[in-house]
Amino acid sequence: MNDYHRYVRAGKFEEMWKECDDPWNEKGECYEASPCSIATKYLIRAQDQVTTCSLGSGLGRHLDWLNVSGCGVELSETAYRTAAFLYPWLTFEHANIVNFMRTNTMAFPNFLFREILWYILPDWAEVVDILKTKHQGALAIVELSFYDNQKYGLDYFNGPDDFIAKWPFTIEKIVREHTTKQQREGRLMIAGRVP
Numbered sequence: 001m002n003d004y005h006r007y008v009r010a011g012k013f014e015e016m017w018k019e020c021d022d023p024w025n026e027k028g029e030c031y032e033a034s035p036c037s038i039a040t041k042y043l044i045r046a047q048d049q050v051t052t053c054s055l056g057s058g059l060g061r062h063l064d065w066l067n068v069s070g071c072g073v074e075l076s077e078t079a080y081r082t083a084a085f086l087y088p089w090l091t092f093e094h095a096n097i098v099n100f101m102r103t104n105t106m107a108f109p110n111f112l113f114r115e116i117l118w119y120i121l122p123d124w125a126e127v128v129d130i131l132k133t134k135h136q137g138a139l140a141i142v143e144l145s146f147y148d149n150q151k152y153g154l155d156y157f158n159g160p161d162d163f164i165a166k167w168p169f170t171i172e173k174i175v176r177e178h179t180t181k182q183q184r185e186g187r188l189m190i191a192g193r194v195p
């Protein structure tokens with residue numbers, strides 16, 4: 001059973017991870033085939049400080065693939081426990097992103113939001129404020145997929161162009177993976193410094 005959308009729509013991520021074995025095909029995803037993910041890895045590893053905080057880290061496979069020290073933050077206890085079991089050399093926190101950002105006192109040089117923005121839209125403005133208040137100079141990276149027939153979230157970000165226009169940090173890198181001629185569907189990667 002892998003119909004995870006009804007759980008996502010209801011914000012029931014713990015129930016989803018209990019019911020669905022691998023909702024986003026995380027176990028089978030080929031990061032090397034994604035220019036966005038390759039750019040993320042390159043940007044982080046090209047720096048002196050590679051420690052990365054991955055918000056909404058799922059089963060932790062992508063954070064491990066980056067091959068850096070890091071901390072994953074995950075809302076679902078099931079996903080958090082699985083990640084901590086699979087990757088004991090990384091650190092994982094069982095927390096809601098916005099609560100973690102409010103209380104965290106560690107100065108991470110890199111913050112990664114990979115395929116998570118649609119799920120934290122009402123909290124994004126506060127997360128941005130916290131980054132600007134507590135983490136100036138950090139590298140913020142978002143990877144996010146958009147869809148031609150998408151309905152959800154358009155009042156916040158009406159496609160990749162709008163997301164780029166509203167990007168609240170400096171721009172160091174933009175990568176776009178277009179999967180249709182409309183140049184809307186596909187994954188976007190955008191990265192920049194927190195001013």
Ligand SMILES: C[S@@+](CC[C@H](N)C(=O)[O-])C[C@H]1O[C@@H](n2cnc3c(N)ncnc32)[C@H](O)[C@@H]1O
Binds near residue numbers: 056095
């Ligand atoms: C699409 S998965 C992405 C996982 C990972 N970042 C990746 O790219 O492979 C989104 C994850 O974010 C988690 N999540 C959703 N809302 C969250 C929140 N408010 N705080 C922390 N994690 C959240 C979900 O449980 C899920 O594991």
